[in-house]
Amino acid sequence: MWDNSLNRYIDISNLRFSDLSVHRPSAAKRFAGEWRKQTVRTLSFLLTAIFAAGLQAAENLNVLGNKPRWSVLEHYQQTITRDEFEHLVNDVYGTHGFASDLIEIKGDRARILMNRDAQKFFTLRFAADDSGRKSVPRLWRPAKSLPPMETDKPLSGLKIALDPGHLGGSWAKMEERWFQVGDSTPVQEGDLTLRVAQLLATRLRDLGAKVSFVRDTDEPTTGKRPDDFRELARKILIKNGVPQPRDDVLDSIDPEKERTIRWQSEILFYRYSEIRRRAALVNFKLHPDLVLCLHFNAEGWGDPTNPLLTDTNHLHLLVNGSYLAEELEFDDERFEMIRRLLSRAYDEELPLTDTIASTMARDTGLPPYAYPTTNSTTKVGRSGYVYARNLLATRLYRCPVVYCEPYVMNSKDVFARIQAGDYEGTRNINGIERKSIFREYADSVADGLVDYYSKARGGGN
Numbered sequence: 096m097w098d099n100s101l102n103r104y105i106d107i108s109n110l111r112f113s114d115l116s117v118h119r120p121s122a123a124k125r126f127a128g129e130w131r132k133q134t135v136r137t138l139s140f141l142l143t144a145i146f147a148a149g150l151q152a153a154e155n156l157n158v159l160g161n162k163p164r165w166s167v168l169e170h171y172q173q174t175i176t177r178d179e180f181e182h183l184v185n186d187v188y189g190t191h192g193f194a195s196d197l198i199e200i201k202g203d204r205a206r207i208l209m210n211r212d213a214q215k216f217f218t219l220r221f222a223a224d225d226s227g228r229k230s231v232p233r234l235w236r237p238a239k240s241l242p243p244m245e246t247d248k249p250l251s252g253l254k255i256a257l258d259p260g261h262l263g264g265s266w267a268k269m270e271e272r273w274f275q276v277g278d279s280t281p282v283q284e285g286d287l288t289l290r291v292a293q294l295l296a297t298r299l300r301d302l303g304a305k306v307s308f309v310r311d312t313d314e315p316t317t318g319k320r321p322d323d324f325r326e327l328a329r330k331i332l333i334k335n336g337v338p339q340p341r342d343d344v345l346d347s348i349d350p351e352k353e354r355t356i357r358w359q360s361e362i363l364f365y366r367y368s369e370i371r372r373r374a375a376l377v378n379f380k381l382h383p384d385l386v387l388c389l390h391f392n393a394e395g396w397g398d399p400t401n402p403l404l405t406d407t408n409h410l411h412l413l414v415n416g417s418y419l420a421e422e423l424e425f426d427d428e429r430f431e432m433i434r435r436l437l438s439r440a441y442d443e444e445l446p447l448t449d450t451i452a453s454t455m456a457r458d459t460g461l462p463p464y465a466y467p468t469t470n471s472t473t474k475v476g477r478s479g480y481v482y483a484r485n486l487l488a489t490r491l492y493r494c495p496v497v498y499c500e501p502y503v504m505n506s507k508d509v510f511a512r513i514q515a516g517d518y519e520g521t522r523n524i525n526g527i528e529r530k531s532i533f534r535e536y537a538d539s540v541a542d543g544l545v546d547y548y549s550k551a552r553g554g555g556n
């Protein structure tokens with residue numbers, strides 16, 4: 096999540112395959128929507144789009160976005176008070192401001208824009224007060240709704256899905272999550288996160304949790320591949336001011352690579368299609384009480400075959416929030432934000448993430464990461480390590496999501512620990528006796544979960 100890749104974390108898309116002219120030629124005409132430039136990002140030509148939908152007023156959807164199902168929000172009528180709604184909009188989700196017609200709060204209701212062209216709005220009615228609040232419909236269970244804790248099993252009955260970030264394996268170079276120092280073992284984030292997930296799963300099961308994996312191999316969960324997105328990638332580039340996009344990337348440091356069909360189709364595959372597919376698994380199959388997204392951080396390393404190693408090392412965790420004004424313009428993203436807000440995932444994920452941040456900070460000794468700007472994040476919670484940010488995974492997984500970003504992979508210290516691999520007990524690395532970096536990571540997350548659920552469930556000690 097280093098600076099020169101910030102743009103890739105913008106949610107350009109949730110692929111709706113039926114909307115792609117690549118797959119259904121008749122959809123080509125519907126693709127004739129206007130395209131909008133990302134104004135706040137360095138790479139302004141990237142990947143934002145407005146689709147026209149059928150004969151009705153154009154819906155303003157993100158490139159691969161799903162058509163919002165606003166009627167779902169009817170189930171949330173009178174489940175939230177006006178005060179709570181205002182707090183979550185102002186302090187968590189809409190911290191960067193937004194156009195005044197998107198959400199208007201008046202009296203006992205909020206008016207939420209569904210479609211600007213058609214001037215259609217959704218009306219959300221507030222609960223009069225706490226005692227009049229209807230229960231929130233949701234499939235996940237907050238800590239206080241779990242069955243009583245079994246002795247010595249603080250996570251008993253808790254359903255946790257582990258989401259090891261990225262793919263690793265033969266995909267790591269394409270994902271730009273690969274670097275190699277000389278002849279040493281290449282560092283591939285997707286392999287590191289999977290190793291942590293496997294160790295963590297064992298610990299969590301011992302603590303009573305029911306653990307599932309969103310990914311448990313180094314192969315994609317999506318059935319799509321980059322070639323499936325070539326036509327879409329070409330259209331995106333043309334619409335964003337690259338009239339004759341090149342087919343291929345010259346090499347890994349090609350400064351124009353992001354203007355090629357290859358690079359765009361690959362990112363549509365490994366980020367947008369892949370995460371979309373993972374979200375479908377989480378939401379329709381796994382139904383966990385929470386998802387742990389496991390990542391390793393990095394600072395810009397330049398040429399991956401001759402990477403820059405740094406002295407910088409740090410930790411931070413993310414929860415969903417801090418939407419940009421331009422992200423909220425998209426009908427699908429606004430809908431997803433409102434649904435998430437109303438699900439009250441934040442009430443659970445913030446204290447949980449804060450607790451995990453504290454044990455990770457204690458066990459790793461890492462200082463908090465400070466984002467260079469506040470353009471896309473908002474600091475939240477009390478630990479000093481947690482930020483709200485609108486990432487695709489944290490928005491789409493319909494349950495509390497804890498997104499971990501410890502360790503700068505290309506720091507000298509972390510690099511040495513990764514090269515040492517996994518081992519039991521401790522070893523001397525750079526003059527200090529330490530656990531393997533994988534076990535330290537897994538144990539620090541497990542410790543946080545134990546702290547949080549022991550207290551929140553009120554049983555045991």
Ligand SMILES: [Zn+2]
Nearest residue numbers: 260284390391
């Ligand atoms: Zn990552």
